[in-house]
Amino acid sequence: MMKTKETKTKKSDELEDDDEFDYIKVPPDGGFGWVVLIACFLINMIIDGFLYAFGAISDDLKQHFACKEWAVSLVISIACSCYLLSAPLASALCNKWGCRPIGIIGGIIAALSVAASVYAPSIRIMWLLFGFIAGIGMGLVYLPSIVMVGYYFEKKRAIATGIVTAGTGIGSIAFGPFSRFLFDKLGWKYGLLILACILSGCALCALFMRPLKPIRKRRILEPIQLLDANTEPAPSTTSALLNENKEIGASHSSHEDLNTLETATENRLRANSAVSTKSRQSIKAEDAIRPMYQEDILYPGNVQQLPEYQAQPDLETYVQETTKVPETNKPTAMKAFWDTFLAMTNINVLNDKKMSILCLANICSMIGFYIPYLFIMKMAINERKIPEHNAVYLLSLIGFSNTAIRFASGWLTRIPYLTPLLANNLGLAIAGVVTLLVPFCSTYRLLVSYCIVWGGAIGTVYCSIMIRFIPFSLP
Structure with missing residues (x-):
């Protein structure tokens, strides 16, 4: 007794x-994190390269389905829309079940849907398979690749984010000429099947998204x-x-x-x-590894410059203070899912006038974001009579300059007077002005110059988008 x-x-x-x-989980800022970083880089390279290279294959689809240009363009429009709009769903799923399983499932869905679209009897079925289902699948694997950067890196996050997002530019450089080569040699159906196999590689990369083991820290x-x-x-x-x-x-x-x-x-x-x-519930081990409970998980910049970081004595305390688990009297099995999904779809943030203007500005800029990727090659071939084997490299040049800026974004954030807002405005202004001058680009060299400048300007805009939203998301 x-x-x-x-x-x-x-x-x-x-x-x-x-x-x-x-x-709490403490990001290692290295070690196995570099393996995760390479895997996330490859995911960005494959998915964005695959989408941006669509302009090189649209003519084949137009001839096969005997449809108009807008119908083919709608395929990639739906894919990109679902790819981006699936972010709240992907975030909630990752918070509930983890980035690794959701990334694997997303990669498999995307690859199978693209492969099945080869046998689509009409362009409408292509919209469903390639656009809707594959777009959601790509979103489910893309978001974990961004989340895992913030999961494994804190002090080196700006540089790590620059490396991962540079995969987009590398993909643009490689996939344009490569996809055109496949379609010329094998036909668009077999070429698209090979691209679907490459897309399935995202599921393999997601296998490396290993969750960190939490440690105990006194409250x-x-x-x-x-x-x-x-x-x-x-x-x-x-x-x-x-x-x-x-x-x-x-x-x-x-x-x-x-x-x-x-x-x-x-x-x-x-x-x-x-x-x-008991004035605040303690952070349990299962909640500590849920990525979306970390408030700065999607912040791509240098966290050491944040006031929240500077107010804490060390990294562990900062992680402890920025890990917020919503409290509830009746926890359910799906609590982790609904916590994130409802937070991601909460429109009350639009009550802030600055946030509303910021969102409206991003809508306007994103409307024209994919147009050069889709039509610069067609313009060069049809209106400037440039040979197809030369025109296809225009997409690669956009990717090249875009990659250079994204690689440098980690260091650009440390320039004292270059604020995210200033970088964004300069990028948009340059991209808009040079696009207005495209009708006057009558030679191949001028089109090359346009692609280099436009790619770099858009890369600057992309790198500053998330940083501009942080004042509205962090307390």
């Missing part, structure tokens, strides 16, 4: 001690101690302790009095500590 009581006492003490600790208690009705206030002065000692001493020996006093004081302090820690 005595052993049973002692065991129960030890277990209760351990439970009380757990209330005084949080589980930072609130300065105000909350006491229940059955708990007496702990003595805060020497006189109070002496008075209590004097009362106890009336019926016990001095040695027993001292032990009793120490035990009583310790119990009160433990009670006060336990009550005060």
